[in-house]
Amino acid sequence: MNQLNTIPIDMGFIRKHGLWTEQQISEAEAVLALVEEKKLRTIRVATADPQGKLRGKTLMPKTFRSAMKNGLDFTTAQYNFDSAEGIAYNPFTTDGGLGFTEMAGFPDVVLVPDPNTFKILPWCDRTGWILGDMYFHDGRPMPFDARHKLKAVEADMRREGYHVVAGLEIEFYVTRLLDQHLGAVHMGGLGIPPTPPKVEALWRGYAYQAEEHHDQIATLLDTLADHCTALGLPLRTMEDEMGPGQLEFTFDVQSGLEAADTMTLFRSMVKQVCTRMGYHATFMTLPGLPNFVASGWHLHQSLADDTGINIFAACEESGELLTEVARHYVGGLLQHAVEASVFTTPTVNGYKRRKPNSLAPDRSTWGYDNRAAMIRVQGGPGDPATHVENRVGEPTANPYLYIASQIASGLDGIRNRIDPGPLEASPYEATHRPLLPTNLPDAVEILAGSTFFKDTFGEEFIAWLIGIKKSEIARFTAAHPDWAATPEVVTEWEHREYFTRY
Structure with a gap:
């Protein structure tokens, strides 16, 4: 035998x-x-x-x-x-x-x-x-395994009669690897990341969705696409984003847990394959390299019933953008967005995105097909693909916690019939809407006072996560005690901390 x-x-x-x-x-x-x-x-x-x-x-x-x-x-x-x-x-x-x-x-x-x-x-x-x-x-x-937390909140949503539908839209950078810096002086230690590799951009300047940029790395993109197919990851599109070597991959909808598993494997696959091919990939939000721009992770969300029908899609006769359930779900996302920041944006570097007129949200808003809003409604009356897109996340986020925080917030909105208020035509000018935290220390303090997420994930889990983040923050502030004077600057500490690991 x-x-x-x-x-x-x-x-x-x-x-x-x-x-x-x-x-x-x-x-x-x-x-x-x-x-x-x-x-x-x-x-x-x-x-x-x-x-x-x-x-x-x-x-x-x-x-x-x-x-x-x-x-x-x-x-x-x-x-x-x-x-x-x-x-x-x-x-x-x-x-x-x-x-x-x-x-x-x-x-x-x-x-x-x-x-x-x-x-x-x-x-x-x-x-x-x-x-x-x-x-x-x-x-x-x-109790500290985030995959358990996601499974628990997704089960809560199913008990309400709804199934989570999530789609991934991920931005990241690929650079050409020049020197891996593998000498003893570059090794780092516990709490001291290794020296980042020396890299160069894949192309010059900015040319959003330029086809010729794709052609320059066609072999790499074809390889990544083939690997996604072989792994069963539901890749939809690949495109050139704004920065030099900045890419965006989107994936078809899955359950919450499946989407989190896809994100986890995808990031790992991209980094491993790029290294084998002489590139360096990073999901760090804003690398400390000249003329690079921030990357985001947009999470597309809706709910389905037991038959697979989209609960967010209003009938054409209603004239409404969203169903009542969807509006309440959005209400929950908006209400808990500030205290969810550590889950959606867990690094010091991720907060470099949060500023007006940046294609990233600076406050808890929603709008119709508006990329300035945190929650962007896509679809409309009679459109079976109607859903919402949360544009707040950074690509380094723990996918289990990011997605779990969204499900928990949306479920609270449904259960408590939270009204999202009117859509915003000018989200950056919506001074009546809550501002999102602009740095990780503030986000951690807000989470520490969050009764909602302590009830959702457990007090011991939140206390543990806050301790992890405070350790990261303490090392950052020790290296840059005057960081608050120039919050927009990507420090050497950030580049060393995140460029290689993420």
């Missing part, structure tokens, strides 16, 4: 604690059969860390089969680190600095693969990939 078939997956940690649905159990059998059929050499088992970046282990097929039964021992260290592996919480205390005795001493927890996320990586020879969720050894969900 083939050694892959010697360990039945219907017994063990995962089944004991009921961590998979019957559908996942069936899918797991299909995954294991595919590993054998394709003669995969290795399988990467990954999880999204607090920043939404992938961390993982590479397993041999026999070990992978065991992980599909019992999960995989995986360190908790990521929950003690900030965005540059700085120690935000001392793990060598009785509660690991996090309020749990199970977290003392950088212990292992259990990473449970999700069979629904399995892929074969097209850029790696005979290599599988799967995403998972973190659990304590007694089967409790790890």
Whole structure:
């Protein structure tokens, strides 16, 4: 008998604690059969860390089969680190600095693969990939795992009779790699990111949606498109954005969890493939390079009923842009936008976007097909594709927290029938609308006082996340104590902190 078939997956940690649905159990059998059929050499088992970046282990097929039964021992260290592996919480205390005795001493927890996320990586020879969720050894969900938070709020929305529909619109930069700076002097350390690579722009100047720019990197774009197709990521469009080497990719609609998983894998794939091809890709909002402009992550949203009908689409006879449910959903997005800033814009650098006349919102507004508004309504009476686009996010955001914050806010709007008020014709002039935070320290303080998000995600989760962000902020302010005098300047600290990691 083939050694892959010697360990039945219907017994063990995962089944004991009921961590998979019957559908996942069936899918797991299909995954294991595919590993054998394709003669995969290795399988990467990954999880999204607090920043939404992938961390993982590479397993041999026999070990992978065991992980599909019992999960995989995986360190908790990521929950003690900030965005540059700085120690935000001392793990060598009785509660690991996090309020749990199970977290003392950088212990292992259990990473449970999700069979629904399995892929074969097209850029790696005979290599599988799967995403998972973190659990304590007694089967409790790890309270700081953001994927659990998204699944919970999406389930809340389903209990109201609605299904989340999300579409991704992602901007990022690709530059030509000149020097990776791999010498000892460039290595950095815990809390000290490595020296960013030396790069150059892919083309000169600004030419929005210029076809010739696409042609200059056609081989790269074709490769990325082929990989998206092979991975089952529903790529729709690719375009040249405003800055030199700034690209925008859009994806067809998925569920909230599927969209978050797509964003997680897409960012990782782009960075890995670009490096292999002699480029450097970054999802940092505004790199510290001359003449670059800010990138955003716009999240398209609507709700469907059990039959797949768009709940946001008003009938043509009504003459309304949105249904009543959709208006209340928008009301929730607007009401909670200020306190959601740490989820939508989690880095020091991301706040460089938030200024008037910048194609990014500076306040909590909505408008019809208006790119100055935070919430842009697209569609209209009788249009089955009617939806709203939130333009507030930055491309480094943890996708599970960004999307979860939107679902939770919209659901609160529906439950409490929150009125969004009138559409704004001139969003940047809407002085009666709440201003969004213009820096991360302010956003963190606002989140610290948010009863709504403490109730949604749990007080311990919000306190932990605030501690992670305060560690990042403390390193920034130590390097640039006078940062508030020139908030529009991208500092050397920001470029070093985010350009490589994100």
